[in-house]
Amino acid sequence: MPATQSYARKPWRKHLPRFLQYLVLCLFVVIILAPIVILVFGGLKTRGEMYSRPYTIPNPPRWENYAKILGAPSFWTMLRNSLVVMLVATAGVVFICSLAAFVFARTDFRGKSLTFNVLTLGIMFPISVAILPVYLVLRQIGLLNNLWGIIAVQIAFLISGNILILRGFFAAVPRELQDAAYIDGCDAFGFFWRILLPLARPALAAVAALTMVVSWNDLLVPLVVIDKDTLWTLPLGTMQFQGQYGQDLALVAAFVTLSAVPAVIFYLIAERQIVSGLTAGALKG
Amino acid sequence: MQITSAGQSALGAPQQTHFHRRRQDSLTIILFLVPAFVLFLTFVAYPILQSVYYSLFNWKGLGAATDFIGLENYLNILSDQTFLKAVANGILLVALSLTLQLPMALALALMVGRDLPGRAFFRIIFFLPYVLSEVITAIMWLGFYNPDPDRGFINALLILIPGVKAVPWLGNMNTVLAALFIVLTWKYFGFYMLLFMAGLQNIPAELEEAAGIDGANRRQLLTHITVPLLAGTIRTCVYLSVVGSLQQFILVWVMTKGGPVNASEVMATYMYRFGFVRFWFGYGCAVAIVMFLICLTFSLIYQRLARQPDYLGGM
Numbered sequence: 001m002p003a004t005q006s007y008a009r010k011p012w013r014k015h016l017p018r019f020l021q022y023l024v025l026c027l028f029v030v031i032i033l034a035p036i037v038i039l040v041f042g043g044l045k046t047r048g049e050m051y052s053r054p055y056t057i058p059n060p061p062r063w064e065n066y067a068k069i070l071g072a073p074s075f076w077t078m079l080r081n082s083l084v085v086m087l088v089a090t091a092g093v094v095f096i097c098s099l100a101a102f103v104f105a106r107t108d109f110r111g112k113s114l115t116f117n118v119l120t121l122g123i124m125f126p127i128s129v130a131i132l133p134v135y136l137v138l139r140q141i142g143l144l145n146n147l148w149g150i151i152a153v154q155i156a157f158l159i160s161g162n163i164l165i166l167r168g169f170f171a172a173v174p175r176e177l178q179d180a181a182y183i184d185g186c187d188a189f190g191f192f193w194r195i196l197l198p199l200a201r202p203a204l205a206a207v208a209a210l211t212m213v214v215s216w217n218d219l220l221v222p223l224v225v226i227d228k229d230t231l232w233t234l235p236l237g238t239m240q241f242q243g244q245y246g247q248d249l250a251l252v253a254a255f256v257t258l259s260a261v262p263a264v265i266f267y268l269i270a271e272r273q274i275v276s277g278l279t280a281g282a283l284k285g
Numbered sequence: 286m287q288i289t290s291a292g293q294s295a296l297g298a299p300q301q302t303h304f305h306r307r308r309q310d311s312l313t314i315i316l317f318l319v320p321a322f323v324l325f326l327t328f329v330a331y332p333i334l335q336s337v338y339y340s341l342f343n344w345k346g347l348g349a350a351t352d353f354i355g356l357e358n359y360l361n362i363l364s365d366q367t368f369l370k371a372v373a374n375g376i377l378l379v380a381l382s383l384t385l386q387l388p389m390a391l392a393l394a395l396m397v398g399r400d401l402p403g404r405a406f407f408r409i410i411f412f413l414p415y416v417l418s419e420v421i422t423a424i425m426w427l428g429f430y431n432p433d434p435d436r437g438f439i440n441a442l443l444i445l446i447p448g449v450k451a452v453p454w455l456g457n458m459n460t461v462l463a464a465l466f467i468v469l470t471w472k473y474f475g476f477y478m479l480l481f482m483a484g485l486q487n488i489p490a491e492l493e494e495a496a497g498i499d500g501a502n503r504r505q506l507l508t509h510i511t512v513p514l515l516a517g518t519i520r521t522c523v524y525l526s527v528v529g530s531l532q533q534f535i536l537v538w539v540m541t542k543g544g545p546v547n548a549s550e551v552m553a554t555y556m557y558r559f560g561f562v563r564f565w566f567g568y569g570c571a572v573a574i575v576m577f578l579i580c581l582t583f584s585l586i587y588q589r590l591a592r593q594p595d596y597l598g599g600m
Contacts, residue, residue, distance in 0.1 A: 021401065033410065034429075039425050100318055102317060119325055124580055129576045131560075132557075132566070133570060136332065136566065152327075157329065189313050238421065242539075264417070279479065279483040
């Protein structure tokens with residue numbers, strides 16, 4: 001760092017800024033982790049321990065809360081519902097958006113900019129603003145209390161942003177490849193399926209990872225669509241569980257921890273994809 | 286083969302091939318766009334248009350909407366103190382996000398910089414809250430803020446200071462919004478930090494080195510080189526932050542339900558209350574339309590001011 005060169009003879013002055021940097025960053029790490037750690041600790045205590053010494057390390061850890069939650073069938077039902085919604089919604093978003101993004105990135109036709117502008121208009125309409133209008137339509141077409149209702153709405157509101165992301169990636173594939181493919185007798189679909197999609201695998205992974213997180217964490221859509229408790233997703237179940245067992249803080253803590261575990265594991269595995277999807281969506285388009 | 290085709294396309298592709306390809310591809314184009322359009326029109330566009338219609342009725346959701354009242358719903362909304370309070374809270378959250386959250390994210394991104402050892406570790410930790418769902422965040426912080434020092438960690442720390450009493454952070458009209466803002470910051474600043482870090486990554490290191498050789502000190506480097514070059518990223522973050530603050534719902538609903546006494550009401554909780562708790566569907570639809578118009582107005586102003594919106598792609 002040129003700016004610190006003049007300090008070279010006094011090593012402590014050189015290292016002091018860096019030390020302060022780490023101090024500030026570590027302070028933030030503590031602030032971020034504190035609520036999470038207290039929650040995880042709480043889940044490993046009995047109800048009595050939770051009141052007598054709420055902030056200590058659970059020693060010995062009690063697994064009763066977890067046994068109680070995992071022993072009831074409702075947790076597994078919610079897990080299954082969440083998984084079904086997430087997988088179908090993600091497959092749908094990747095499929096539908098890559099088709100549309102291909103058209104906007106690699107073909108030319110009359111009305112292209114109009115259709116593109118219409119489809120990407122959705123980016124200005126966040127779901128929490130539109131939730132009542134959407135609910136009324138779901139009621140009309142009979143998709144309430146149906147996992148397909150959640151899936152359709154999640155996909156519909158993720159289309160705009162992800163078409164933008166994928167279009168950016170698809171447009172970056174060199175034009176020569178497409179010409180060569182056409183001359184070799186490929187039609188548009190052949191080029192899309194056999195050349196473009198395999199090349200764009202990292203982009204598809206980013207879109208998929210991001211969609212999985214959004215779908216998995218979504219509470220608003222299940223909250224208005226689902227009434228029947230056999231169709232609750234994990235976030236919805238977590239909210240209901242907190243309402244029902246709010247007094248038993250240790251049990252709630254265990255439940256919340258359990259429902260967070262899949263997301264955290266997935267995040268640690270797919271951090272790169274999630275991050276690249278987000279930055280591409282926000283910065284490049 | 287490839288070389289020929291590249292040469293041809295550089296000279297303008299031969300008209301015939303182009304024309305043939307076009308006809309053959311138009312079916313593909315239509316087929317490829319149909320799924321996206323069907324979903325978008327059914328679940329985004331149509332609901333909004335239908336709500337414009339319903340918003341003109343006094344309609345409780347049973348049977349057809351017949352009690353036409355014109356713009357009365359809109360007039361009632363705009364003269365309802367609670368709604369105005371919700372708008373004011375939204376603006377306050379926007380202002381706090383822009384003046385505190387974004388600068389903090391930028392400062393931390395600059396601190397981590399391009400090559401601080403441990404960069405990946407800090408990134409993983411700071412971004413972790415973004416991946417946790419809003420329900421989990423809300424329940425976690427409900428516990429953290431609990432007014433009883435034996436249950437809420439913040440108050441447990443607070444009463445360690447002699448003479449200080451526990452504060453019911455979420456139950457007090459004066460502190461509730463600040464308390465919610467802290468949770469929002471906890472959850473979202475990592476996202477903005479990430480965007481700033483990606484933006485920093487795109488600034489060539491040579492530029493800063495050159496300025497350093499020319500005698501610029503650290504502060505000049507920051508104000509004259511780094512921050513101006515981040516302008517695009519900053520604009521994007523401002524846009525996302527405003528839209529994000531205006532649409533907050535789950536965190537507020539789970540933690541306070543807009544209370545106490547509407548002190549933390551935001552537009553989305555207001556709409557939810559009228560739509561899904563009281564079933565005043567006509568009125569709720571009007572609220573949704575008002576929210577749309579607010580978001581749309583902001584988006585248009587933003588696109589006017591920031592000539593090249595980096596969001597929506599630099600295409």
